[in-house]
Amino acid sequence: MSFVAGAAGATEPEDNRVTFTVGLTNQVDSFNPFLGIEAESFEMWALTYDYLIGYSMEDMSPMPGLATEWSTSDDGLEWTFDIREDVLWSDGEPLTAEDVAYTLNRALTGEVESATWGAYLDGVDEISAPDTTTVVLTLSEPSATLPLIPVPIVPEHIWQDISEEEVSSYAAEPSSGEPIVGSGPFRFVEGQAGGSLYRFEKNPDYWKGEPHIDEVVFRVYQSEDPAVQALLTGEIDFIDGISALQVESLQARDNVMATNGDSPGFDEIAFNTGAVDVETGEPLGDGNPALQDQAFRHALGYAVDRDLIIDRVYQGAGQPGISIVPPAYSTFLWEPAEEDAYTFDLERAGELLEEAGYTLGADGLRTMPDGTPIGELRLFARSDSKTSLDTLNYFQEWLGELGIESSVTSVDSSNLTDIILEGTFDVFQWGWYVEPDPHSMLSYLTCDQRGDWSDTWYCNEEYDTLYEQQRVELDEDSRVDLIKRMQEILYFDAPYLVTAYSTNGQAVRSDRFTCFTPQPNPGGVWLMQYGAYNYLNARPTGTATECPDGSEVTIAGGAGTGADGSDGGSGVNLALLLGAGAVVVAAGAGAVVLSRRRGTAGDRE
């Protein structure tokens, strides 16, 4: 580990406070744990508050949080959590089971609160705290997603004054330097939702141990390039949400470590499998009938070159996609048998289409089984995502080679939501983040979700039955089997063709901070995880005696390809300086050209 003091303009704070500055590329939408939705907000809550249950670094499985132990009755209708006794709120009050019960009750019964968290408390009837260290959940039907309840626990003695009316616009932001009352490893002391700077100070009495950094500052950058420049100048120590190209260029520097960390989610090509008016059952919109045929969709599974998409569209950052459960969640992972796997095989796709009756006509275009033309498939890309458009442009080519005409249109995400609900599309590209329990993701493909969150209008009775079974199945192994079977059905029915498992580009100034454990481990992200683990773990490079988890989980400073020996700062800057030179030249040339023209233009009058 090399300690490069003050490298590339890094400035030491005068009072020796250790400030860890993180550059974000998206804003916090609300610091109120009952309102916020963005991933950045979840990160802020993880610093400010504690949770009943934590997530493991390996695969995000449940770990003790405020609850040291939990158990469930045989019928699964009663859950009991033992709460730690040694936790204090930042104002000195003790955190008790009553705070936990209060928070969860609010999430269960409050109008606004349940809009955000209600789905995690499915089947829960009553939440109580019989004593200061026990929380009991009483259910009307078993819930397989428990004990995972990702609701930040808030102090009752503060929040009881915030009425149901007020909470819908309650900011939960500090005023005049007084921190927001929480129990987490850091205290929120400065910042506003939608603002561009948030500051947190360490909680020296944190029950998991004192953090090694005194202060965490988040700066929001509106675009990627300036944020990367800020990392190079040392204005920030960490950056989240950068592209694969930036990761690649940063990896070449020896005082920066960069990664495309697995962030559990997938991107897919989705089909309109038959939009219907949910109330009347009448067909809705004008989806192409070919895509309502499972055989047609299944054949197209062989018409997607996933390796090429990863390589060209995702610049190598990501893995070829298979199923709707990302590989990070190894427990639920399902993979098709080798002979069933969707390889890129246009010949096989063609054969399957022939078998299903979609034969090639004399004009080189395939027809429907009844001989009528298929027509042009409408492919919708999201204009806010470059990978979306690129993926569909390739897909259009592959469809063309199969004798199927298509057109690609780029629209806003919000616009696409409307198009999906109206059923006036054939194909679109989008993606989902998948939570550690895939329950929500599985639900989006049930019949009930049509008109709500279903974006393919997919409906399969067998799938729905399995969904209902896994929802209440408390035996882990049986539930995993059910979920694998569901993935299998989806794979062959192909409402989605999963193209890629997504990643999140991150980089850290390894000459300044060290000891970041990836989640999932290995291959995961360093921050924006489930939990605040690395904020507790990170420490200044050089001062660290030893990282807690041994070397294989530690990013050693200066472990990059330092072969060229260039110090940070000159490589990219040269290119940029050349660019700046180009500005001057262009301005000069422009001046000359214009002056020439003026010279020949003659007098105006």
Next chain:
Amino acid sequence: MTIPASADVASVTTPKPRSGSGSRSGPGYRGYVLRKCLGALASLAFMIVLNFFLFRVLPGDPARTLGRGRFRTREQLEAFNRTYGLDEPLWRQFLTYLGNLVRGDLGVSLRYRVPVSQLIMDRLGTTLLLVGISTILATIIGVWMGIRSAWKRGGLFDRFSTGGSLTLYSMPEWWLGLMFIAVFSVGVGLFPTGGLHSVGVDPWSPAGWLDVARHLALPVATLTLAYLADYALIMRSSLLDEIGEEYVTTARAKGLRDVQVRDRHAVRNALLPTTTVIALNVGFVVTGAITVETVFSIPGLGLLATEALKVPDFWVLQGAFLVASAAVILANLAANLLYGLLDPRVRT
């Protein structure tokens, strides 16, 4: 406001703005002021109505955009819509909007869940600082360049200032901004790459002002350079028009020095069209400068509105649009009143 010193000469030769002792407070002006004010009020009323319906036709459903991947059940969607009044019929929402407006309430942002007026106030200062300073600088430098260019048309200064400002004008602002960052932040290390102030510096102390100034230097420079051509070219061409006029020849014939002819006669008359452009641009100051705000990560009004479009965050869009249109209408009104003062002919 200044009255052209050359007015007595000018009025003989050409119907240029005249000044008489009665023109400033004459009855014609009072009626003109009244007419213009009523017009501005009518525009504002129209904007208030249009403002509401304009954004309701945007595609997208805020609850679905925001809740994607977070909400799972229909109940969650409905609870969100009920809480923020989105489940009510449009006419009802419109009445709520009007009622709120009377009380100075712009509603609650759907994305940030805080009052829109608070969001706008937080950003208004930033935007005024950034775009305001740039507009003032661009005006002063641009007008000066325009005058010098026109007076020595075809000279070395003219060729470089006109060519240079046009080149900067046609250059994308974000690119110019990025180049500044590359050279002055990363290269020389003089200025920060973005943001409005440093951590832990009180923005209201002298050290804080210096800190903000350091942060604003590059974005202001970018915007100033981008705006420059606007003023330089208008000033240049209107001054060129004046140079050909006979009163200028007369002034020269009187034996006035070149600088006197320029500053006290020609320039004063040439300032009128420039005033119009300045007044119009001042109105647009509050709309912010989206690209520069983005590159330098400065949280201004322009960014707020662009971000709100994605949701669509109706109340933020309405609020931002209302403030912007009110500013433009007011600036127009001011320009009209000023014009009426400078040039009596427009009063009829």
